[in-house]
Amino acid sequence: MERVPITKGGHEALREEMRRLKAVERPKISKEIGVAREHGDLSENAEYHAAKEKQGLIEARIAYLEDRLARAEVIDPSSLSGDRVVFGATVRLLDVDNDLEVTYRIVGEDESDLDRGLISIASPIARALIGKLVDDEVEIRTPRGSRHYEILEVSYED
Numbered sequence: 001m002e003r004v005p006i007t008k009g010g011h012e013a014l015r016e017e018m019r020r021l022k023a024v025e026r027p028k029i030s031k032e033i034g035v036a037r038e039h040g041d042l043s044e045n046a047e048y049h050a051a052k053e054k055q056g057l058i059e060a061r062i063a064y065l066e067d068r069l070a071r072a073e074v075i076d077p078s079s080l081s082g083d084r085v086v087f088g089a090t091v092r093l094l095d096v097d098n099d100l101e102v103t104y105r106i107v108g109e110d111e112s113d114l115d116r117g118l119i120s121i122a123s124p125i126a127r128a129l130i131g132k133l134v135d136d137e138v139e140i141r142t143p144r145g146s147r148h149y150e151i152l153e154v155s156y157e158d
Contacts, residue, residue: 003073005087005121010111011074018065021058029055068110080156083134087121091129092153096137101152106130 006014029051036048077088085091090105104119106129112120119126128140134154140147 001071004068004071004108004110005075006068006072006108007088007111008074008076010108011069011072014065014069014072014110018062018069021062021065025058026062029058077156083154085129085132085151085154087130088156089129090155090157091151092155093138093149094152096148096150102149104129 032051033048033055036045036051039045039047075088077090080086080088085106087106090103092101092103094101102117104117104125106121106126107118109120109122112118112123121127121130124142125140128138129151132138132151134151136151138149138151140149
């Protein structure tokens with residue numbers, strides 16, 4: 001079984017989502033299916049088919065979350081230190097091409113949110129940064145072309 005790196009906060013968020021799906025959404029959809037069944041002929045009952053489809057999506061998400069949580073390797077970034085970029089690092093970069101600073105935090109695939117500066121460990125940017133040190137220059141190949149960055153700072157907070 002391949003381990004899946006995830007931060008402590010990301011692990012808690014997945015556990016909470018699974019709890020909500022099992023405790024709230026699963027019983028709610030069961031009631032919806034029951035109500036739709038009472039409307040008669042199931043072959044032409046759009047409410048019933050929609051509820052069954054929603055149930056399938058919920059069950060698939062629960063199975064996905066159970067798998068991810070079973071394989072999770074929780075990493076607490078606040079216990080890390082140093083100038084080398086590793087999983088959980090917050091990296092402040094200078095875009096050498098346009099002299100703009102950007103900050104990214106390298107997180108697990110299920111936690112990424114580019115709008116909040118959270119990038120997946122599997123992203124091209126994170127893969128290029130892993131193992132690099134402060135003051136290193138990095139060329140990152142993205143779908144929009146190559147970008148050149150200088151690593152200004154590496155920090156580790158939770």
